[in-house]
Amino acid sequence: MTRRHRHNLLLAAISLLFLFSSVWGLVLQNRHEQLVDIFYRNIHWNISQVMLESQRFLYELRLYRAGRLDMATLSLNYDLLWNRLDVFLISSETADARTRHGLGEVVARLFEQIKALDPQMQAGALQEGAALDEAQARISALTDQVEQIGDQILSGQEREATVNQLRQSLFWLQIWQLILLGMGGILVFALIRANLQNRRLSLLDPMTRLGNRRALQGQLRQSLQKSRALALVVLDLKRFKQVNDLLGYQVGDRLLQTVSAKLRQAHPGRAYRLGGDEFALILHGDEARLEAQMAALLTLLQFEFVTRESSFALACRFGVARPEAQDSADLLLEQAILALNQAKRESAELIWFQPAMKAALVMHQRQLHQLREWLAGAAPSPLETLFDELGDERGEVVAALRLRWRVGQQGCDVGWMQERGILGPVIARLLSESSHSRPLLLILEQQAQLTHVLAYLPVLPEGAMILALPTLAEDPALLAKVRRCGCVLALSELGSRTPDCLRAGWPVHYWLPGAADEVALLQPVARQLGLVRLGHPGVRELTADTMAQRETY
Structure with missing residues (x-):
């Protein structure tokens, strides 16, 4: 396992632990809130209210029977106690309290005694006598039981156990919050470190380990x-x-x-x-x-x-x-x-x-823009087309295509056009506009230029276009394109691979020697291969007057 993989696994583990700590902290916090809610609201408050309302009604009942309280006030407290007991017995919030020490049963019996007084309360007066004494005694006894059970629940061991449970819950909640804080710090540190590592990698070449x-x-x-x-x-x-x-x-x-x-x-x-x-x-x-x-x-x-x-x-x-x-x-x-x-x-x-290189770059960009506008039909051609007549050994004449810029009269190099992806379109456009009757010769520098030119050339009559190259390399797909376009080829270098090219079917018909001393040395080889030599004035079969002609279009 690489160091990068180990780092990623550690970062993933820290992230998972951070998420687990977050979720578990939320669970503990929710549990703590539930415990607080159960103790202080569902138990403490409800039991206290039942005890308070029961004792108040019993006290006011005694005052009423002593003639110190009117019926309206007693009836109001009776209704409050009725509602309090009814809510306590049916509410889900008091379900836990009702199960402790039989409190629910005692409150239910107290409610039955309270309901037994309802006809007299509705009549607007309590009938004195033994029945009312017994009812008051039972209410007092049940109120005392409620108070005793409530005190037992709200104090002593049960209260201590509940408080301890709350403290334990709060303790673990704080522990997990500390763990969450620590994991968060580690995660932030890991993320910062990963960010710095990614920044270093973004400035590094992955293969050579050099800066990019x-x-x-x-x-x-x-x-x-x-x-x-x-x-x-x-x-x-x-x-x-x-x-x-x-x-x-x-x-x-x-x-x-x-x-x-x-x-x-x-x-x-x-x-x-x-x-x-x-x-x-x-x-x-x-x-x-x-x-x-x-x-x-x-x-x-x-x-x-x-x-x-x-x-x-x-x-x-x-x-x-x-x-x-x-x-x-x-x-x-x-x-x-x-x-x-x-x-x-x-x-x-x-x-x-040198500063002149910058000026040349600007000029080349301007020239490229002019050529593209011309190809798009939006401007006249920035090039002059020159045809230099070359003769072969049979006395025939071909026109060597040469280009130069109208502004500056400098030559336009085919390599320069090929680098900028416009060589093929320019040659195709020039051929479509040319009315020259003789075979045209285009001298190229490498086989890649031949590929680019053929991609745009239309189908021509056989021999109408001669494309000159230094040498040829095996390329069946390119050979098929040459045959399809009807072009013939000329080579400026004759080597050991030339016979193989001819046997493979390349339409090489001409030899274009680069220097005068090559003629005597390679002329026998060219004749043996059946290649016709092209040359400037000095080819024997052509007259000096014919070879001096130049046509400019």
């Missing part, structure tokens, strides 16, 4: 306030997706844990995981030591990662931002991420943030 993005932002704010932060480093692992795809996510997780362990050991309390394969590190120290710290960090994360399946050299990319006077934690993190993204685009190992 929220923890980074909190620590970065403190460091900036104290002017301790020298730089913020954001890094990611090169080819991490390939590790996950080829070796499995378990190996990828171990790689992340290894990197986090090295960062935690070298920079305890200042390393964080942002998500995926991205980490962040806050550097402290003197300005003069910054370059040395970065060199040590690069050395730390260049190592051979060995698993049971394979081994490979780990390499990382770094983006570094240095805080200015008014920089906030969010702004500094944004700057470091911009520097890392720049390192990805340039395939560089380390990039320091």
